[in-house]
Amino acid sequence: MENNNISILGAGLIGSLLGIFLRKRGLDVSIFEKREDRRHQLYKEEGRSINMALSDRGWKALEKVGLKDKIKDLAIPMYGRRIHDEHGNTTFQQYGKDGEAIYSISRGKFNQILVDEAEKVGVQLNFEHKCEDVNIYKKQIKFSLPKWEAKKHQANVIIGADGAYSALRSSMQKQERFDFSQHYISHGYKELSIPPTAEGEFAMDPNALHIWPRGKFMLIALPNPDKSFTCTLFLPFEGTKVCFDKIHDKKDVESVFKTYFNDAYNMMPTLGEDFFKNPTSALITINCYPWVKNQCLLIGDASHAMVPFYGQGMNCGFEDCYVLDGLIEKYGTTSWELIFEKFQKMRKPDTDAISQLALENFIEMRDAVSDPKFLIRKKIEARLHELYPKEWIPLYTMVTFSDIPYSEAYAQGKIQDRIMNKVMADPLITQNWDKLDYEDIIDQVETARMV
Template identity: 45%
Template sequence: MKDKISLVGGGLVGSMLSILLAKKGYPVEVFEARPDMRKSNSYAGRSINLAMSHRGWKAIEMAGIKEKIDEVAIPMYGRMIHDMEGNQTFQPYSIHNDAIYSVSRSGLNQALMQIAEDLGVDFHFENKCIGADLDSNELTFQLSDGSQKKVKTNISIGTDGAASELRYAMQRKGRFNFRQDFIEHGYKEISIPANADGSFKLEKNALHIWPRKDFMLIALANPEGNFTCTLFFDMEGPLSFESVNTREKAKDFFEKYFPNIPELAPDYLDQYENNPVGILGIVRCAPWNYKKTLLLGDASHAIVPFYGQGMNSGFEDCTALLEMMEEIGEDWNTLIPEIAKKRKPNADAIADLALYNFIEMRDKTADPRFILQKKMEGEIQKRHPEKWIPLYSMVSFSHIPYAEAWRIGQAHNEFMQEFLDLPNIENRWNDADVVELIDQKLANTIF
């Protein structure tokens, strides 16, 4: 009989992991603080939809629900940039027509729970973990009627998100590094409804961005024909959620910076007034393990959402654990510290990358030098596909470890600067002499 594994948190990562472990023959139980979302349809309290990319799809395939998710996932082949005048320009994500996919957070979570339950995973809803004795592996839960229960287990995994209770228990053990940083920006969601006939009001196969340097609006399509927009905006300051605090100010703000929104979402002022502002933070900690307890997903590495990789990296934790079980066996005394050690540098890298991508999205996508750099890099990739994979593709369309992708991406950026500084480069970037210079340098460079 295999060890019992108790997962605290039945969100995206917990539900995914429960499937993969159940498929390996483990008795798995999941304790989730909220009610069963398949019955109550409770809104997860965060983004309505998410961008899923290669790393996420790998886990979806391993879980055996690719076909089901495929049916509702909407491919986005690039960014659609909306300028201040309302013009739209499409920037593809890759030269190979690769896409990231818009999926419903609750739809995905519910599908994962269902598959898990069908595989025999035991879900306990409205069981909020309020403490853990990590030495004896005993978890304490508060139930909806206010009573408490204690559960003994063999292995516990904290997939209980950014405010993890199991992480808190580790903190109290000493020699545990923990850091939480909030960024200045918060977010608010606003929905663009479908046309009367159910069709989309914007191109559905793109991730829409209104980049405005210090803030930005993005929009992802939903299968129902509507779009979910997210405004990322300073929490405080002269132009912020704090200062844009009346309908009149919001009207002026949207008409100036997002001129097509009033027409696309006629009730945008009601939504701006009524929808909550979410906060955005980064959690870094180490080690992710103590004895027979492990943290995965946001519990160990919550990141800002600008690379669309939070869930993807959490799903990669799950597939990496399964792969490690194949490689080194299923002795959890070894497995737990090894997976924690292996994933940590990659989690740090994607945390940095996510912050970097915020600057790229809100600012650089409208910067002519950046646009030119991307065009030139696309051409280099076409000439040398084996030697040059752009950073966005490494992160979103490959399984190259995040830390490696980040290192190579920084080297690429450095490589490009001298060519971008050439006089009149905007008009001769694809001329034979420039191409030759680039290719010569590339031949002598190892990334």
């Protein structure tokens, strides 16, 4: 049946997982990917090994397609943040309750498994097919192939999972009443690396996400199964004392790292080379609507790219797949208009909320986490959650360890934030936090919710 024929653009994390979901619903699925098939080469992305944090929403989607156990074998649990101060001292801040963790996983290996699985369940894969344009009304896709070949493909249903610079979205932008905005933050990022020790061991605690918060900039590191760490340096591009524009040679790199990240510097023997070999990349937020036009749908980063500071871009895209699959389960595939319309209405408030939270969390990560008052605040919130598990759920827990809609988490988080600001305004809070009237705080939450 015509309606059962789906063309997905992009075999990234979201496109390949969506392919699996749709194929498992008995649909004919073809994925078109601009890159060549690199699954069987040693995994490296432009010379870098990049890893990501996978959390509950991502796991939920993987579980639904039966991939949770396979992926878990490759993932390293990180139970909290390990904060490195400028003198090399570290403190550990647990993310959630005992046993709750986010998981570090190699993006390339993960993508490879998803594409392999898509192929296994019968998705047709077309590599080296770069979408140049989509005629939304005719549902015709123009591809460029290697050697300047071109190809037209007549589709029935088109889903753009082709990332932040989506070609489907560009074609939709030519339509009337398509809202679009993009915003680059002033910071960029660069991937670096901490290799295993001479004894072949992890150079730091592998079960933590390491952060070197330095106010306007920061370094983070996530563990890899080969006992190395992938580090990401976030710096302003220009205009501040420490910024990418002012780092010209290895001596400059050394000077910045020795001054601000000395303990990390001592574990990075190839820092100078890596810094100039690896690209400096920008960080973008994309906002657009509608996501649907004539049976063409945007999903994942194509519809809502966000900055990476909540570690939710991929998790949110996986949740997109989960929600879309739930709608197909409920309504069948006879009316894609109905399903896509419901999908965008449901998801847009949630993806707006997590995009905003991701921007806000940058300040928390690069600055607040090193403030002793921040630790007290977290302790109070943890106590409230322990005493009143339903009435008070810390924002990080709602986003990372639950599937509470992001928009609800956002609204609830703002109420809690206001109340915590009042609690923290007490000049003696550092001494008194243990003796607070926790019941009264919960009463305040209940009252605020009713207003």
